[in-house]
Amino acid sequence: MAEFGDAGILLKWRNDPLTRKSSKNSSLITMKQHIRWLTASFKDKNRRINIVEYNKIPVGTIRTDYSEGFTELSWTVAPEARGQGIGKRMVMEFMRFVDGPVRAEIKVGNEASKRIAEGAGMKLDREEKGILYYSVLKNHTLSSKPK
Numbered sequence: 001m002a003e004f005g006d007a008g009i010l011l012k013w014r015n016d017p018l019t020r021k022s023s024k025n026s027s028l029i030t031m032k033q034h035i036r037w038l039t040a041s042f043k044d045k046n047r048r049i050n051i052v053e054y055n056k057i058p059v060g061t062i063r064t065d066y067s068e069g070f071t072e073l074s075w076t077v078a079p080e081a082r083g084q085g086i087g088k089r090m091v092m093e094f095m096r097f098v099d100g101p102v103r104a105e106i107k108v109g110n111e112a113s114k115r116i117a118e119g120a121g122m123k124l125d126r127e128e129k130g131i132l133y134y135s136v137l138k139n140h141t142l143s144s145k146p147k
Contacts, residue, residue, distance in 0.1 A: 002049040002061065007031070007038055009058055009078075010049075016079050022110040024131070052090040059086050062094050070101035070135075075116065087112065088119040095120050098138045106132045 002010065011034045013019060020026045029037075041047050046066040051058050059081035063074040073094070077087040095102060104122060106113045108130045118124075122134035 002038075002051050004038065004042075006051055006058075007035060009051075010034070010038070010061060013061065013076050013078055018079065018082075019076055022107055022113065024105070024107060050094070052086075052094075054081070054086060060090055062090060064098075070103055071098050072103045072105070074104070075113070077112075082112070087116045091116050091120045095136075095138060100138060102136050102138055104134045106134060108132060 011029065011031060014023075014034070015028055020028065041049055041063075048064045050062045050064075052060045052062060058078060060075060060077040065072045065074075073091065075087060075091055077090075102122065104113075104117050106117060108127065114132065117134040120136070122136045125133045125135050127133070
């Protein structure tokens with residue numbers, strides 16, 4: 001689980017040029033804006049922000065938003081960890097613990113995230129206004145809804 005102490009690394013990853021290019025909101029975010037968003041995110045009982053580590057080194061983040069019976073995933077791979085298959089592994093591993101429908105929205109042109117979503121078993125449902133909508137139904141005994 002992410003904490004306020006992770007704000008710096010999360011903002012660094014968020015403001016990375018490739019991450020910004022692949023995000024719905026491609027604006028550069030200030031620390032003040034980021035702290036405001038992070039504060040609201042930590043208060044939201046339906047949102048979780050997870051830092052993913054590999055060999056005890058932070059390599060990315062997965063955010064989950066639970067709403068109306070489905071879990072929406074959003075992920076970022078640290079710039080220094082890209083191209084190593086880490087994104088696919090972290091999403092596939094995380095999805096082992098998700099029950100019910102899973103969705104992801106990916107900006108057209110974000111080929112890496114498309115490969116990650118498809119590698120995790122998600123299928124493209126539709127494209128609308130420059131966004132690709134992926135989903136999969138997961139059936140496990142663990143619940144994706146945060147407690």
